[in-house]
Amino acid sequence: MHFPAVITSEEQLDDVMSQPPPELIELMKKLDGDIMILGIGGKMGSTLGQEAVRAVQAAGVKKTVYGVSRFSDAATREKLEKLGLKTIACDLLERDAIAKLPLIPNIVFMAGRKFGTSDSEALTWAMNTVVPSNVGHHFQKSRIVAFSSGNVYGDVHVYSGGATEEVPPNPDGEYAQSVLGRERVFAYYCQKNNTPTALIRLNYAIDLRYGVLYEIAKQINAGEPVDVTTGHVNVIWQGDANTQALLALQHCTVPANIINCTGPETLSIRYAATELGRLLQKKVVFKGAEGERVLLNNASKAARLYGYPRVSMRQMFEWTAEWVKAGGRSLNKPTHFEVRDGKF
Numbered sequence: 001m002h003f004p005a006v007i008t009s010e011e012q013l014d015d016v017m018s019q020p021p022p023e024l025i026e027l028m029k030k031l032d033g034d035i036m037i038l039g040i041g042g043k044m045g046s047t048l049g050q051e052a053v054r055a056v057q058a059a060g061v062k063k064t065v066y067g068v069s070r071f072s073d074a075a076t077r078e079k080l081e082k083l084g085l086k087t088i089a090c091d092l093l094e095r096d097a098i099a100k101l102p103l104i105p106n107i108v109f110m111a112g113r114k115f116g117t118s119d120s121e122a123l124t125w126a127m128n129t130v131v132p133s134n135v136g137h138h139f140q141k142s143r144i145v146a147f148s149s150g151n152v153y154g155d156v157h158v159y160s161g162g163a164t165e166e167v168p169p170n171p172d173g174e175y176a177q178s179v180l181g182r183e184r185v186f187a188y189y190c191q192k193n194n195t196p197t198a199l200i201r202l203n204y205a206i207d208l209r210y211g212v213l214y215e216i217a218k219q220i221n222a223g224e225p226v227d228v229t230t231g232h233v234n235v236i237w238q239g240d241a242n243t244q245a246l247l248a249l250q251h252c253t254v255p256a257n258i259i260n261c262t263g264p265e266t267l268s269i270r271y272a273a274t275e276l277g278r279l280l281q282k283k284v285v286f287k288g289a290e291g292e293r294v295l296l297n298n299a300s301k302a303a304r305l306y307g308y309p310r311v312s313m314r315q316m317f318e319w320t321a322e323w324v325k326a327g328g329r330s331l332n333k334p335t336h337f338e339v340r341d342g343k344f
Contacts, residue, residue, distance in 0.1 A: 003016060006319070006322045014046070017051070017207070018047045018242070019054070020052075020055035020243070021243060021310065023247065023306075024055045026059070028058075029059045031063075033104065033106055034065065035065045035066065036101070036107050037052070037065070037067050037085075037108045037110060038092060038108070039069060039109065039110035040080065041070065041073070041076055043210060043333055044205060045110050046076070047207075047238060047239065048246065049083065049085050050084075050085075051239070051242050051246065053065050053085060065085050065086070066086050066104060068087070068090050068092070068101065069090070070090070070092075071087065092131045092135065095138075098137075105143065107139050107143070107145065108147075108246070108249075109132070109145065109147060112147065124174065125174070125178045127178075128178035132146070132182050132185040136185060136193070137189065140195055143196040144186065144195060144196070144197045145245055145246075145249055145252065146182070146197065146198070147200050148183050148201045148202070149179045150234070150297040152176055152180045152183065152201065153297070154176070154295070157293055158232050158290070158293065158294055161266070162262075162298035165201075165258045165260060169183075187199075187255065190255060190256045191254060191255055197257070198257045200244070200248060201259070201260045201261060201297060202236075204337055205235075205241045206236065206237050206316055206320075208319055208323040209323075209328065209331040210332075210335070212233055212272075214320055214323070214324070214330070217324040220282050220284055224285075225285040225286060225287040226273040226285070226287070227286075228287070228288050228289065229291060230295075230337060231291060232296065233269065233295070233296070234262035234263050234299070236261065236262045236309055237311035237315075237316060241261055244302060247305070260302055262297045264300075267313065270286065276320065279318060279321035280324065295337075
């Protein structure tokens with residue numbers, strides 16, 4: 001698949017991120033029924049929805065892709081409709097509202113809450129456990145791909161290769177605990193109702209408007225020091241994360257199938273900053289010292305299922321540096337990858 005050397009606009013960015021690979025197009029040819037994306041209003045939802053629509057079109061099949069959200073922003077809903085999705089406004093916290101949703105065979109669950117947890121823990125727990133309960137109850141006969149987070153593992157040693165799916169969860173802080181709660185609720189309905197399910201433990205997705213590399217590049221460009229206390233991370237291009245989530249519709253099982261979704265490398269923050277500084281032609285100043293334990297996921301299972309991500313780390317460095325140099329827009333949604341105490 002051909003990718004441009006430079007991405008110069010948000011329209012081009014969304015186009016690049018939503019290009020469906022051949023294996024996704026083939027899946028759409030054999031996948032039974034329509035697709036519904038719950039919580040499509042988040043930062044990943046629109047490009048995942050767009051990729052699903054483009055894969056359906058390329059497959060030459062008749063299949064509707066639904067996008068469900070509260071849609072407090074009318075512009076988001078209008079954009080999705082123009083992309084070819086059929087949108088439905090729904091508050092997923094309300095079971096009566098969910099009960100009115102059509103019973104679609106293929107569900108991608110993207111709803112959840114992370115930031116602001118430290119100020120309103122009750123709402124975070126409701127979004128991350130009550131909503132999955134509502135969804136699991138209503139979509140008993142569907143297959144469900146539900147986004148989760150690598151935060152459920154807790155820290156591992158930097159030389160461990162990252163936590164595999166067999167590592168027992170050890171969530172640090174209420175956000176991570178509530179995400180594990182989300183998983184447990186989906187796992188319960190999976191076994192209770194024989195609902196094939198896949199749980200996607202993601203960290204961290206990269207878009208040029210947000211993400212670990214964007215945050216580091218922005219600091220360097222502004223002459224700010226880069227903190228390496230959290231010295232290593234995993235990242236994956238958002239387009240690849242979207243593709244893996246859609247392909248997971250063919251890997252839903254009972255009991256629920258857990259799949260880590262991230263890049264194959266353990267990325268050094270010091271190395272990333274050095275490379276971004278070189279591309280930005282800016283001096284890099286560091287602060288702090290790397291610790292021995294960090295949040296890392298092992299993506300070897302995903303690599304076996306899907307192959308390696310299409311977009312390399314080198315490509316992400318180059319795209320990010322050019323985007324920041326050109327003053328590209330930010331979503332103002334920091335990852336807080338450097339947070340060490342689990343408080344978001």
